Amino acid sequence: MSNIDNLSVNAIRVLSADAIQKANSGHPGLPLGSAPMAYELWTRHMKHNPENPDWKDRDRFVLSGGHGSMLLYSLLHLFGYGKLSIEDLSNFRQLDSLTPGHPEYRHTVGVEATTGPLGAGMGMAVGMAIAEAHMAAVFNKDSYDVVNHYTYALGGDGCMMEGISSEAFSLAGTLKLGKLIIFYDSNNISIEGSTDLAFTEDVLARFKAYDFQTIEVNDGNDLEAIGKAIEEAKADLSRPTLIKVNTQIGFGCPAKQGKASAHGEPLGAENIIALKENLNYPSMEPFFVPEEVYDNFKAVAAKNAKTEEQWNHLFKEYSTKYPDMAKLWDEYYNGATVDRLFSSEDYWKAGEKADATRNISGKILNKIKAVMPNLIGGSADLSPSNKTHMTGFEDFSKDNYGGSNFHFGVRELAMTAIGNGIILHGGLRAFVATFFVFSDYVKPMARLSAIMGVPLTFVLTHDSIGVGEDGPTHEPIEQLAMLRALPNFAVFRPCDEIETAAAWQYAIKSETTPTALVLTRQNLQPQAGSSKEALKGGYILEDSTKSVPDGIIIASGSEVDLAVKAKVELGKEGIDIRVVSMPSMDVYEQQSVEYKESVLPKSVRKRVAVEALSDFGWGKYVGLDGDYVTMKGFGASGPANLLFEKFGFTVENVVKTFKGIM
Known part of the structure; x- marks a missing residue:
């Protein structure tokens, strides 16, 4: 490791430790242990431009272990994202600061997803990789790869323990998402102590079973080995990759390194000094960053800005050669023209006979898809029951990333996280579907939809005791109250065709609020008084x-x-x-x-x-x-x-x- 690399990695560590110490709250263990892999990725392998955080073809990075937020904030500061300042770092976890305890989407520039619950970021990263694959299949022409980026996620043992990661990665492997790269910060420590207390499985073997490429880096401080692993991961486009990086939690702090106490509590003033001395850091002053470190990150940022310039030139040529595709690109990112449909008499035509609102919803969904090409979605293995198949459109699969109908399998929790990730990526609108009673499995990620302001649409059918013979396990009772209790979350339970049309219009036109459509299996009579x-x-x-x-x-x-x-x-x-x-x-x-x-x-x-x-x-x-x-x-x-x-x-x-x- 060169001197500037070593100093830059240690600057990430020190900034993180200082901010957590000043807040007297936080998780220093992950930033101290994972700083080298994050530095190597962000400075040498990841395509991003701090001057334009919303660049469409940037690589995505999701910190699934969101408790290690100071790792991300330190990187964003050093790169100059959103002018995140030292003062912002010093206000870590304080009211109204730009550096909350866990990363929050729309709140801090450069944060791609809100990652609180462990494993959630992994599911959303899979959604982002799916979105990239779909957009590439739709838009790339000949030598014009206008969509060509990777999705990276970083998490630890906790993310691997949570069931959502198994659901999401099982699907990722099935779909052969070759541009998805997962970093596993393996330090064998959780809050209660050694992971041997509750987690002794062979994670690499599990991911091999998912059909991931698996790579192990024995020394988490070896930048060369980490870099080699990343390039090996990027070279295999036939399957996603797990890079297991063996680290020491709280690295560099003599009294805390490798111990559970490094996970979720400040190091302490004396241990901060010991950390800096042990790392040979040039100053004991809090939040000190050497100018050569800033210069190092500025040089990387300048190089990345040129990469975006090259892409802009490529896209300009692409738009000239394929004007219809450029127009379609604009529809994907700036909204398809759906208002004409919503103002048409046909859309608001009242039903003439009794019908289930799930059936009505299916017909309306197909009307919307006909004028909204960037709509993608599917069901947790219940499409025939949820009526969510979009007729005339192909299935999304490992053999056809251009398909719009998605098969999530029986994976409601991951399905919802993936739906969030698809929308977070940009360019696409998504819906997910299952039986209403299984909104219990959906709810944790629906809550993140609401927190992030992601307008994901939920199609939830079989809405009451009308489920009938399946009995109490399948008859939702308290679920409607549960979803209604969510802030920034709209729940519609329509009574007929007109109200179902209203629900779909609200969902599609919503920009920052997720919407649930709660629909019947039993037939309902059209109501003479129902209206817009x-x-x-x-x-x-x-x-x-x-x-x-x-x-x-x-x-x-x-x-x-x-x-x-x-x-x-x-x-x-x-x-x-x-x-x-x-x-x-x-x-x-x-x-x-x-x-x-x-x-x-x-x-x-x-x-x-x-x-x-x-x-x-x-x-x-x-x-x-x-x-x-x-x-x-x-x-x-x-x-x-x-x-x-x-x-x-x-x-x-x-x-x-x-x-x-x-």
Whole structure:
């Protein structure tokens, strides 16, 4: 290792340790041990330009071990990303700083993904590699490889233990994603001590079984060996690569090196001094970086800027030679023209007969795909049930990266992370699909979608006890409340074709909010009163003839029809009520106070909510004087129509419940 390389690697270590010490909080172990591999990758092998962090053909880097965030922040500072300053590093983990405890997408320039839960970054990296492969298949022509970059991810033992990594890498190997390179920081330490306590498997053997190329670097400080491994990984485009780098957690700190205590707590002031002395660092001053180190990183950045200039020239030639492809590129990155579809009469055509909203959704999806070429997605082995196959378009596979229909296999957790990664890459919009009850597996990565502001679309079918014979394990009850509880996450449970069209429009036009479409297996009757007002989340479906209704029944999805029929029966007894359809509480809450008052006036206190799921969350609409027709248990196994009757989802029971609050 040359003097400047050694000094630069140690600058990364020292900056990380100083920031964590000043914050009195953080994880110094990973940055100290992984600094050499990160330095080697970022300075000699990774294609990126700090002057243009959004360069379309840059290599992507995901720090899956997000607790080691100071490693990434140190690199971003030294390269000059977003003018991340020493002051920013010194404010590590402080309120409103640019250096939060874990990397956050859209918050710090140069951060490609929000990586909190271990393994999540691995799944998103697979999604980015999939996006690169698809974009390359669509756009590259002859010698014009306008899409030609790698995806790198770095994580440790924890990322390898989490099940999401197994799901994601199994699929990555199946798809032979040759431009995906994973760094495994293997230091045999976790929070509780040696990994031998709970993790003794042969990770390389596992990845060989996934059909990865596997490479091991015995000394994590050997830049030459690390560099050779990276080039070997890049040379094999027939399969993804795992590079296992054997490191010592907390390297350089005599009292902490190789110990569990180096993982998640500051080194301590005395140990910081000992670290710097042990590394022969030129200053004991906190946050000191020698000028020659800055010069070193500036030289690399300047070289990378020229690489982007060459790409810009290539793309200009490409655009001249293939103007139709340049136009398509613009549609991919700046949005296809879908407004014409959403304003057409055909799109808003009401259904003429009863149908399941999953079937309706499938038809609408195909209409959207016809005008939105960059839409890609699929299901967790449930496409025939979720109705998510895009007719006339090919499947994405190891033999055809240009396909739009994706087969995720039975991997809901990784599927969602991959969907996030596809959108994070840029150029593509993605959807994922499964049974609604399995949103339990989806939710951790859906939460990251919401945190990052990634507009991933979730198609979640078989929405209630209407699943029927499969029984309680497959009948969602509390899942709707779970998803509604997520900030920045829109949940639609439409009652018919018009509301399903509204849900899809909202999802596709959303720029920073993920959207879930919760859809039925059972057939639903078209509602005469349904309208585009569904885009407001809640609206008056059938109104009272009185200026002040005798009461209000609020419902969503399959239960809207019950509410409408109950209104008719109550009307026969002189009780004149309003029916409010509430396909999306989340979107309804975004409306003006005036609008919400017009739909649910505070003066009308007699209210009943009807929904074949948990009543959790309905209280703010029903109030103290209202009541519920909802689920109180986990359902049962039997024909759907008998289950709805058994659990009280009948016109008679809705009428009875409403009369009970009169």
